[in-house]
Amino acid sequence: MMPGMRAIGLLALASLACARTAPRDASEVVFRHQPLWGDPAPFHAMLDRFRRENPDVRVRDETMPNASDMAREMFLTTLDGGGTELDLFAIDVVWAPEFARAGWLADLSAAFPADRLRDAYLPGAIDAVTLGGRVYAVPWYLDVGLLYYRTDLVPRAPRTYDELSQFARAAMQRDPGLSGFLWQGRQYEGLDCNVFESIWGHGGDLVRGGGIALDTPAARTGLAWLREAIATGLSPRSVLSSAEEETRRAFQDGRAVFLRNWPYVWAEAQNEGSPIRGRIGFAPLPTVTGEPGHGTLGGWQLAVNARSPPMRRRAAERLAAFLTSPDAAVELALRYSRIPARRAVYDDPRVREGAPFIAALLPIAAAARPRPVTPYYALASDSIQGELSAAVAGLRPPADALSRAQAIVDHLQENR
Amino acid sequence: MIERRHAAWMAAPSVAILAGVAIVPVFAAIWLSLHRSIVIFHDQRFVGLANFRFLLSDGRFWSALGTTIHFTVVAVAAEIALGLAVALVLRRGGGLLRAAVILPWAIPTAVSARMWAWLFNADYGLLHRLAPAVDWLGSPATALYAAILVDVWKTTPFVALILLAGLSSIPESVYEAALVDGASAPRTFFGITLPLLKPALLVALLFRSLDAFRVFDAIYVLTEGGPANSTETLSIYAYKTLMRSGDFGYGSTLSVATFACALVIGLSFVRWLGRER
Structure with missing residues (x-):
């Protein structure tokens, strides 16, 4: 009996050790998201620009399988287990209230005040990420029926x-x-x-x-x-x-x-x-x-892990601000046909010129409604x-x- | 004494691995099934057998159990019958024929299910063209049979291989004796082939029943349990409860119930096999 128990203990230790093999410094942000359809080069160039502008932050970009169910499975197991191997991650629009209620998402209201978001973004997109007046995720790009x-x-x-x-x-x-x-x-x-x-x-x-x-x-x-x-x-x-x-x-x-x-x-x-x-x-x-x-409103939002230590959390917020900036949204619309969550992007000359279909979607996107926003x-x-x-x-x-x-x-x- | 010690040491790594990947998770799931653990409530509370009491009154569980049994019985019966026929043919066939028959088994289930989903497609699927009146995946009456068809297509080769091995272990001299005695072909089949094939049949039955009872990937790709939960098996219900709803407690209860059923099936077959020997 005893050797058996010891073997199990060793095994458990070994698996723990494996989980901690990659030491991370305090300012490395792990960003986990599904792949953007198409050539990844423009997106990588975007991340490189962030790295140049923020030399104090190291960004590790990790791609998940392109299946919503699998992404959800991974988030449930990682976040429920209190994992800190990811800091910034993209979540489906219907998960935000649930993950927030579970205590997995950092409250972003200080960095992204709700009233400021409401001015800049389409209403449905903001409704979907606020719970009890607090902001738990920033809309990245959206989808609409x-x-x-x-x-x-x-x-x-x-x-x-x-x-x-x-x-x-x-x-x-x-x-x-x-x-x-x-x-x-x-x-x-x-x-x-x-x-x-x-x-x-x-x-x-x-x-x-x-x-x-x-x-x-x-x-x-x-x-x-x-x-x-x-x-x-x-x-x-x-x-x-x-x-x-x-x-x-x-x-x-x-x-x-x-x-x-x-x-x-x-x-x-x-x-x-x-x-x-x-x-x-x-x-x-x-x-x-x-x-x-x-x-129906669909799409992906950027959320920050509530368990990330403060330094990484602030770095993750900066990366989220960069990725959801008007310029980034224009880029995503032009290169990846992603529908902007920011109102002004639809009127941007680059979008009107390069993606007229997206520019014309504004009234439909503005009328998009989230599925019931409840945990x-x-x-x-x-x-x-x-x-x-x-x-x-x-x-x-x-x-x-x-x-x-x-x-x-x-x-x-x-x-x- | 020393030899026994040695034996214990030699076996220890495999025991440890088994314990790590099978036994510990099973007990962890049983432990979790005694808890209320729903991610959004962010609580984990011991509730004893409350989840199991709810299970007994959960209509969706009983209907999933019924669907699972229905799937298992029909699919395995068809696989054994077809597999036996294929094995009898293969006994005379060459290596190329055997390789060709094994092909469906070599394709990953998710891939073959996706392929079948296009064949069933009610707009331009091949099967739909052949029988336009049947809406394979869209009708609660036929969706389960569509899934059974995919399972039978995929796993009949596996059954055939096991039975082929069984057939080749029957000595030729028995057949010669039957021939000398003037036994007819059916008489030879039922009097010699079937009884001597019984151990192989039971092994095939054991493997296939256990597999079919835990069916997940084929149905998940074809219908995700729909329409109207008509193809929802225990594994699918458990998966949805665990991962979509985030109810780890009740999801584990469903997994434990599935495990218990599979254990009962497995043990009864093993006892049956043991008696045969």
């Missing part, structure tokens, strides 16, 4: 759901091989985004008294509209197993009239060799009233997805699915 349409198949962008369905059906009558409206209905986070957009478009709100509210009349009509879209053939059944790429490919092959997706689709669909090049337009999502709809969102989202999936697949009436989802959410929220 929007509607793509075929300019050769419909007269103009639809403003209401009725128009969307009318335009689509007219085009489908002329060409029966077409699908009407493509969206993402697979059971995953993207389904939540699509349903929330429909709920907002039907006049609903997802937050009531600081909690998540799903069992509302507007939510029922919003979810029912998506279910009806499938039941009446406006959307093909394939949306039930579709995420972003499946729908983007079908649309790009010229087999659909409308597509709800993220801004990345624009560059792909306008690429040389794309069958629909020059024949697409984009617009805000439709609503019942005809006012421009709200797209419980991640906890609840998984159960919500199952119910929403049951509703759009026609397994349960939308009203039943929503009241079941609400029961789960209430149980979680009471449990605090």
Whole structure:
């Protein structure tokens, strides 16, 4: 028994030693993020500029796998274990309140005061990173749901759901091989985004008294509209197993009239060799009233590890300020087609000239809404997805699915 | 005495490694399953068996258990039947044929699942073209069978290889004796091949049942457990609870429950195998 115990102890010591092999000096900042799509050289040049301007700070740039789930897994295990091997890191927009509530994110309100951020940034982006008036992350770049349409198949962008369905059906009558409206209905986070957009478009709100509210009349009509879209053939059944790429490919092959997706689709669909090049337009999502709809806010934020020692924390804040500066945002827009979170960047001549699509996105980006900003969102989202999936697949009436989802959410929220 | 000492020392490294990578984590998970540990609440509190009491009343757990059993029984039955057929063919085939059959097994599961997802794709997937009325991944009625198909495609070669090894250990003289006695082909198969193949069959059954019961990657890539949780197995539910929801306590409870089920399956097969010998 004793030698066995000793062996385990040795093993544990060995693993501890491994974790501490790389000694770090007080001013080395480790920045961990997902890769920016494309050639890394411009981004590395950006970091080198920071190094030149801040000779007292050493920056180590670490890239994570390009999968949101894996990044989250890594953050949960590292930060929950009190790890200090990262100082500055990029987090998904829905994680900020949760990670802040867990005590993993440094309060950045001193370096990035909330009112100053509100002046410079789009409103949704700031809502998503503030919790109880404190700032826990700085928006880096964002993402927003929007509607793509075929300019050769419909007269103009639809403003209401009725128009969307009318335009689509007219085009489908002329060409029966077409699908009407493509969206993402697979059971995953993207389904939540699509349903929330429909709920907002039907006049609903997802937050009531600081909690998540799903069992509302507007939510029922919003979810029912998506279910009806499938039941009446406006959307093909394939949306039930579709995420972003499946729908983007079908649309790009010229087999659909409308597509709800993220801004990345624009560059792909306008690429040389794309069958629909020059024949697409984009617009805000439709609503019942005809006012421009709200797209779901996505994107990445820079957060600082609450456990980093003060010197490194200050250095990390400086790096975050540099990476979110107007100049850096212009660079990210031009080189990587990243959607700016700062309002002024949309009017920057360099962006208007070099990335007109991004400059034109301003009204849609400004209307973007975050998913419910509560620490419980991640906890609840998984159960919500199952119910929403049951509703759009026609397994349960939308009203039943929503009241079941609400029961789960209430149980979680009471449990605090 | 000295030899036994030596033996103990020789075995010590492997015991230590096993303890480090298997036994300690298992007990750590059991320990964690007795806690309420949800990352956002930032607390870790001992709650005894409360998580297990919740488990018993958790409809999603029972439905995931049902899905897992459904998946395991159908997939393993199909794999054994097909694997046996393939093994009987391969017995007469050459090396090239054997190499070709093993190919699906050599492809990483995530890659083959991604490939199948495109085949199933309801817009332009090949399988969709063949049977346009079936919405493989989008319908709760068929999604699990799509996952079973992928698993069967991938692991039948593995079963076939084990059974092939079993077949080649049956002495040719037994068949010659049957031939002399004038036994028919079915009679030879059921009277000689199957009974003598039983140990190999049981080994294949043990490996495959344990693997299928813990299925994760194929389903995760194909459907992430959807639609409407209809393909959610225990491993997927545990993963989502642990990593997406950040509920380490209840997630560990689910993992422990999965482990307990796999342990029961494994032990019963091992006892069955032992009796056969």
